[in-house]
Amino acid sequence: MMHTSKQAILWKPLKEQKVQCLACCQFCLIEDGGRGFCGVRQNTRGELFTLVGDNVAAMNVDPVEKKPLFHFMPGSMTLSLGTMGCNFSCSFCQNYTLSQPPKEHQFRQGQPVTPEQLVSTAREYRAGSISYTYSEPTVFIELVLETARLARENKLKNIIVSNGFQSPDCLKEMDGLIDAANIDLKAYTEDFYQNQCKSRLKPVLDNLVKIREMGWWLEVTTLIIPGLNDSTRELKDMAGFIKNNLGAHTPWHISRFHPTFNLTDRQSTPVETIEEAWHTGKEAGLEYVYTGNIPGHDGENTTCPGCGEIVVSRLGFQLRSVNLDKGACAGCGRKIAGYKMSRA
Ligand code: SF4
Ligand code: SF4
DSSP: OOOOOEEOSSEEEOGGGOEEEOSBTTOOEEOTTOBOTTSSEEEETTEEEESSSSEESEEEEEEGGGTTOSSBSTTOEEEEEEOSOOSOOOTTOTTHHHHSGGGGTOOOOOEEOOHHHHHHHHHHTTOSEEEEOSSOGGGGHHHHHHHHHHHHHTTOEEEEEEOSOBOHHHHHHHTTTOOEEEEEOOOSOHHHHHHHHSSOSHHHHHHHHHHHHHTOEEEEEEEEOTTTSOOHHHHHHHHHHIIIIIOTTSOEEEEEOOOBTTBOSSOOOOHHHHHHHHHHHHHTTOSOEEEESOTTOGGGSEEOTTTOOEEEEEETTEEEEEOEETTEETTTOOBOOSBSGGGO
């Protein structure tokens, strides 16, 4: 199998040509000739290489609402790209054809790209930003950083859509380059993260707090799965964590699960469960709570936390109407949290 490789960042050499990857909180110890858990970072004779530093496996121009980001340059387009590989193994992964094959050494070569090509494609399609998404940007951090630097120089914003499992050093590398993030809070138990994702909850919670401190625009997404993370207790815990640690203005996207990949033993999430979660978020004091994967649902709209009027009406990922004046509710004047809301 042919693929190119570039020297990776964020690793350290150990004895006997072993290395430790320091890009994410898996902190893989990798023997000479071996690969990390994500399957796209390889030890060759005591040095770590990335197999996805210069090729993408998926690329599209989407509304930024699709990430989902509802409070960041609403109505703008974003160039979305991702490579093969992920540092999680979620049983319910919707992008499993991208995220999982490298773990089995089934490495489908993506399309070769350079940061220059990505930036010029974004400009050609009049995108306002570049989104590193689909699989997990942490495992292609080298391409993220190189592209994000160039994007910045060209006045484009940078967005990550991530599981939030970066190492502290990896987050530091991205600080100053990333403008907005949608981070999954997949559940509120270590059990779920261990059994359903082969990862851990604690680093994700820590990173959410760090990202808030670093000042990126932050939205949070939770996929609600029947019987796994949909108890009233757990929903309250997640809403409470967001409110108390990230702030009431943090948008929370509660999304409907459909059976896929290794999780086909249960039905799609009932719409009532998503509505209950929506109410739980509101009751916890969150100002912006959204339903996801139910096109046409009222929960896609932004209501003003001041007067309750609809200030941004959406249908799926499209804006229907906008009732904002310079980023504030046109009715009562309350500022609506976000970045460049006024352009909507
Ligand atoms: S990015 Fe994470 S999963 Fe991949 S090799 Fe590094 S530590 Fe392991
Ligand atoms: S973190 Fe996302 S891309 Fe990675 S396995 Fe989980 S659902 Fe799939």
